[in-house]
Amino acid sequence: MPTRTRVKICGLRRPADAVAAAAAGADAIGLVFYGPSPRAVDLGQALAVAAAVPPFVARVALFVDPDPELVRGVLATVPVELLQFHGEEPPAFCRSFGRPYIKAVRLREAGDWARAEARWGDAAALLADTDRPGRPGGTGETFDWSLVPAHRRLPLILAGGLRPDNVGAAVRAVRPYAVDVSGGVERAPGEKDPARMEAFLGEVRDADAA
Numbered sequence: 001m002p003t004r005t006r007v008k009i010c011g012l013r014r015p016a017d018a019v020a021a022a023a024a025g026a027d028a029i030g031l032v033f034y035g036p037s038p039r040a041v042d043l044g045q046a047l048a049v050a051a052a053v054p055p056f057v058a059r060v061a062l063f064v065d066p067d068p069e070l071v072r073g074v075l076a077t078v079p080v081e082l083l084q085f086h087g088e089e090p091p092a093f094c095r096s097f098g099r100p101y102i103k104a105v106r107l108r109e110a111g112d113w114a115r116a117e118a119r120w121g122d123a124a125a126l127l128a129d130t131d132r133p134g135r136p137g138g139t140g141e142t143f144d145w146s147l148v149p150a151h152r153r154l155p156l157i158l159a160g161g162l163r164p165d166n167v168g169a170a171v172r173a174v175r176p177y178a179v180d181v182s183g184g185v186e187r188a189p190g191e192k193d194p195a196r197m198e199a200f201l202g203e204v205r206d207a208d209a210a
């Protein structure tokens, strides 16, 4: 059976972008609850975007070393299926909300992936992202994909600087469970471009078929 690489589009701030992401074929969308990000949403914006997402497209709430009260407030207000943590959150913190979670890890050297699998063994997936000091994510930069081992126990979500013109090569090289994109499908920070989202999904499907 041919592989179907899942696609998450992150950093949505407008309901129309959620509709366009789903129409392009995205499996999941991300809502950024991290104030310094140009893609940050408040609860009202998040609720409006989440409400525009059709059934069977997952909603993911993204945090960076959050106060637990923030996470609890989001879960009480916004319908989200998954949590995504991009900071230094330990496993006990990640699992304490009783919701499936994705842990972002920055790969610097061989062995980082295996160490992360051992540490966050109950994560729904690990997201491999680019390591840039002081930048917890959304860097728009790729990393050395050869740091991802071929044999993995947890699902891999590949992220970091993916765009329509490089995601096909990324999928062919790494064969991840999913890819995650933010800046690569935008026309401005926090403003998604429907044509770029369609092009991105098209490249993923072509790579799946190769």
Ligand SMILES: O=C(O)c1ccccc1N[C@@H]1O[C@H](COP(=O)(O)O)[C@@H](O)[C@H]1O
Binding pocket: 010, 011, 030, 032, 034, 037, 038, 039, 062, 064, 086, 127, 129, 136, 137, 138, 139, 140, 141, 159, 160, 161, 162, 180, 181, 182, 183, 184
């Ligand atoms: O998107 C952001 O602004 C962001 C801020 C803080 C942590 C993570 C963030 N986004 C995530 O970063 C990766 C890669 O993004 P990009 O494609 O390189 O722009 C992705 O997982 C986003 O969800």
